[in-house]
Amino acid sequence: xxELAWSILELIRKNPEEYKRHLVKRQMDAxxxxxxxxxxxxxxxxxxxxxxxxxxxxxxxxxxxxxxxPEEREKLIAEARAxxxxxxxxxxxxxxxxxxxxxxxMQLPNxxxxxxxxxxxxxxxxxxxxxxxxxxxxxxxAFLEQTEKYGFKVDYDVIDxxxxxxxxxxxxxxxxxxxxxxxxxxxxxxxxxxxDIVWLDIALLLYAIDHMTSKGYxxxxxxxxxxxxxxxxxxxxxxxxxxxxxxxxxxLYLIATAEHPLAALYFKEEIYDDELPIKLVGISxxxxxxxxxxxxxxxxxxxxxxxxxxxxxxxSLPEESAKIHEEIITNARELFQGLGLPYxxxxxxxxxLGACAIKKYDxxxxxxxxxxxxxxxxxxxxxxxxxxxxxxxxxxxxxxxxDYVHTLNSTAIxxxxxxTAILENYQREDGVVExxxxxxxxxxxxKGAPKDYIYPREKPPxxxxxxxx
RNA sequence: GCCGCGGUCGCCUAGCCUGGUCAGGGCGCCGGCCUGCUAAGCCGGUGGGGGAGACCCCGCGCGGGUUCAAAUCCCGCCCGCGGCGCCA
Numbered sequence: 001x002x003e004l005a006w007s008i009l010e011l012i013r014k015n016p017e018e019y020k021r022h023l024v025k026r027q028m029d030a031x032x033x034x035x036x037x038x039x040x041x042x043x044x045x046x047x048x049x050x051x052x053x054x055x056x057x058x059x060x061x062x063x064x065x066x067x068x069x070p071e072e073r074e075k076l077i078a079e080a081r082a083x084x085x086x087x088x089x090x091x092x093x094x095x096x097x098x099x100x101x102x103x104x105x106m107q108l109p110n111x112x113x114x115x116x117x118x119x120x121x122x123x124x125x126x127x128x129x130x131x132x133x134x135x136x137x138x139x140x141x142a143f144l145e146q147t148e149k150y151g152f153k154v155d156y157d158v159i160d161x162x163x164x165x166x167x168x169x170x171x172x173x174x175x176x177x178x179x180x181x182x183x184x185x186x187x188x189x190x191x192x193x194x195x196d197i198v199w200l201d202i203a204l205l206l207y208a209i210d211h212m213t214s215k216g217y218x219x220x221x222x223x224x225x226x227x228x229x230x231x232x233x234x235x236x237x238x239x240x241x242x243x244x245x246x247x248x249x250x251x252l253y254l255i256a257t258a259e260h261p262l263a264a265l266y267f268k269e270e271i272y273d274d275e276l277p278i279k280l281v282g283i284s285x286x287x288x289x290x291x292x293x294x295x296x297x298x299x300x301x302x303x304x305x306x307x308x309x310x311x312x313x314x315x316s317l318p319e320e321s322a323k324i325h326e327e328i329i330t331n332a333r334e335l336f337q338g339l340g341l342p343y344x345x346x347x348x349x350x351x352x353l354g355a356c357a358i359k360k361y362d363x364x365x366x367x368x369x370x371x372x373x374x375x376x377x378x379x380x381x382x383x384x385x386x387x388x389x390x391x392x393x394x395x396x397x398x399x400x401x402x403d404y405v406h407t408l409n410s411t412a413i414x415x416x417x418x419x420t421a422i423l424e425n426y427q428r429e430d431g432v433v434e435x436x437x438x439x440x441x442x443x444x445x446x447k448g449a450p451k452d453y454i455y456p457r458e459k460p461p462x463x464x465x466x467x468x469x
Numbered sequence: 470g471c472c473g474c475g476g477u478c479g480c481c482u483a484g485c486c487u488g489g490u491c492a493g494g495g496c497g498c499c500g501g502c503c504u505g506c507u508a509a510g511c512c513g514g515u516g517g518g519g520g521a522g523a524c525c526c527c528g529c530g531c532g533g534g535u536u537c538a539a540a541u542c543c544c545g546c547c548c549g550c551g552g553c554g555c556c557a
Contacts, residue, residue, distance in 0.1 A: 047519050051526040058526085061538045065489035073537090080537035227547095251547095270479060272498085395479085400499045400515060 005403045006388040008108050012037055022111040025118050025350040036104045043101050046094045053090060057083045107237060109355035110385040116350050116359050123349035124362075126373075129154045130333070131342025131366070134425065136162050139371030146373055147344075161429045165369035166420035167300025170197065173431045174423075175460040177301065188298060189290060189305045191416075194461050199449040200422065200435070201308060201415040203442040205283060208310035208413035210442075211335055212281035217312065220282040222261030225252040230267060233389035234260045236355035242292040258282030259409040262313035268391040271315060271405055276394070277324060278315040281412060283308070301416040302374070310412040315392070318384065321406035325381040328410040329361045332377040335413055338438040341421050342366045344373055356382040363411075369424040376417050379410030431456040 011019045016037045020030040060080045067073050112118075117125045126146075133156045135143045140158065147154040170177035176197040182190040193201065213219050231253045232240060245254040255261055262282045271278070286309050297303035312331060316324045329345065336343050348360040363377035384404035387394075394405040426434040433454040435443070443449040459465050 044519065047526080051519065054527085055525055057537080062489070064537055077537045084537075272479090395498085397499070402516090 005393075007384050007404075008110065008388075009105070011111065012108075013040065019111070023109070025112045025116075026109055026353065027120065027351040028109065032104065032107065036101070036108065039097060039101045039104060043094075043097045046090065046097060050087075050090050050094055053083065053087050057087060106232070106389070107355075109236070110353075110358050110383060112350045112353065113359035113381070115347070116353070117347060118351075119349045120351040121349065124352060125347045125349070126150045126152065126344045127347050128345040129342075130337060130344070131340070132156060133342040133366040134159050134163070134368045135366075136160075136368060136371065138162065139368075142371045143366075152344075159368070163368040163424055163427050164431070165300070166302065166367070166423040169369070169423040169427060169431075169433070170300055170420075173456045174433065174454055175457045175465070176454070178460065178463045178465075179300065181463055187305070189303065191301050191304060192463060193301070194463070195448070196450040196454045197419060199443055199446065200419055200439070200454070203435075203439040203449075204413050204415050204418050205308055205310055206442040207338070207439055208335060209281060209283055211338070212310065212312060212331065212412055215279075215331065217279045217281035220258070220262060220265075220280050222255070222258050222265070222282050222284055224255050224261075224284055224287075226255060226260055226264060227251050228253065230264045230390070231260060233267075233391075234263050234386055238292075239354065243288045243290070245287050245289055254287035255284060256288045257286050257309060257409075258284040258311040259313055262311065262409070263386050263390060263407055266315065266390070266392045266405075270393045270395050270402075273317060273394060273396045276315060276317050276405065277320065280313045282311045282313060284311070285309075286414075300420060302420050304416055307414060307416040309414040312379075312408075312410045312412050314408045315387075316406045316408060317394070318403070318406050321381050321383060321408060324406075324408050325359065325361070325379065328408055329363065329377075329379040332363050332379060332410055332412065336363060336365065336376065339418070339422070339436045340438075341376075341418075341425055341436075343376070346373075354380065356380065356385045358383050358385075361410075365421040365425070367421060367424045368427070374417075374421070376414065376421060377411040380408065382407045382409070 008019070012033060016033055020033045023030045023033055057080060060076055060083065064073060064076045064080070067076060117123050129147060129152050133143065133154065135156045136159050143156065164173055167179075170193070171179065174197070176194045178192040178194075179188075179190070182192050209219055225247065226234075228251050231244060235244070235256075239256070243256045247253065259282075261284070262280050265280070266278075285306060287306050288304075290303060290305060293303055301307070312328045314324050314328065333343075333345070343363050343365045346362045346364055348362055353360050357380035359381050361377075361379045362375045363379075364373035365376045366372075367374050383406045386392075386407045387404040392405050392407075393402050395402055422436060423433055426436065428434065435450060435452055435454065440451060443451060
């Protein structure tokens, strides 16, 4: 018997109850698995009948070619026609079943890793803290809620003045952003940024690709749009609905992250085991509808429709993906340690995982203006979920066995979010923002770029502005 | 955008005109024999699915159509190459 190569299909056929437990962990309806099991069973049965019928038809059809006697020929053709009528009926049923089966199959989420906390968003578990957060006196209680509650003793500095939130910093203190005008001409969650903030954006991206390429990751500019068949293979249904922009009148979708085109780099390809791991670092703009976000983070540039991101992506051997997952989150740790931004690593709870991932780490930076840790990085192990949908096979040289590669992705740096973290963490009482030392080498070569500090201004360098506050 | 040519089982390629032998061959890869070891040589394997299995079905860029029968004929789409046009 041929081994079922996709882990989820194999699991449902062999042990549907086990798979249902994973659905429950994800707070999903376990009936999905039952439905698939039944449809799959019937699909297999019909296929047997269909093959039988087709075989008989093929036998007759082949014999027609060898028959010289015209009378005999007519008889055989009539017989083939009769068989064909029955075949058509059965084929119609099979096609209906096959469509239903594929439809459910595309909805099946990955399993949940053993060491993922079970529950909803509130059950996500911080597992590590780094750095020395600046905590405003009024946020101390909230800070302890986010640290000591989980059994971690995190040293922090108390500050007496209240840091200005990133949105107000950008727009009203530094005056280097304009979301009002952007809102008018493009819509909410768009922005104009100017001068030093743009330099900061670019410096962050350079810093991230410098760090990643020095580790041997291959630098990639990917397509910023993908076809439907590719996009739907890379993301789950929810993401598609809530995040993906479509190009009017074309079969093209804007990427929400470089993860999508990077995963697609090996669309329908075979990868030999001795080529793995393949480590990529992509740089691209990201476009997101943020349809499910409601009113959250409406101000500033924390949650926007468009930003730049440097993304890590790895194709790996199945037996190595857990190890590589640790590697990519560690790369992110290094980047944020370099920036001197205090963070915590969170093991995301089962109910909050995307359908693709068996396990996800978020890196959240302490935001002194908001008094909260906020997500900057997300690192997922998708095992063979994406690879199956993209048809990316793994060929093991020993015995030429075929299964699926594993895929992993993680943010390296998302520019706008990281800027908000810098604006809050490097802010002084007088409103001056210090530039993290590690970024300075990427700025010093440019005459017009800021070097050490970004200073508050009286009025913006460009764009309409009315004195309000 | 227009015209012409092309897309074959990992890679290269035959078959297409003139529909019907298992889609043939080369390379690579895997396994075996041989060998002190390697190479050469020889034998077998090398797309997907179903079936407990003997086997069977599907697969020639994708999707339709004609036919008892399609890699082969017809239509649409995608991609590549060459030429023309247009624009950086």
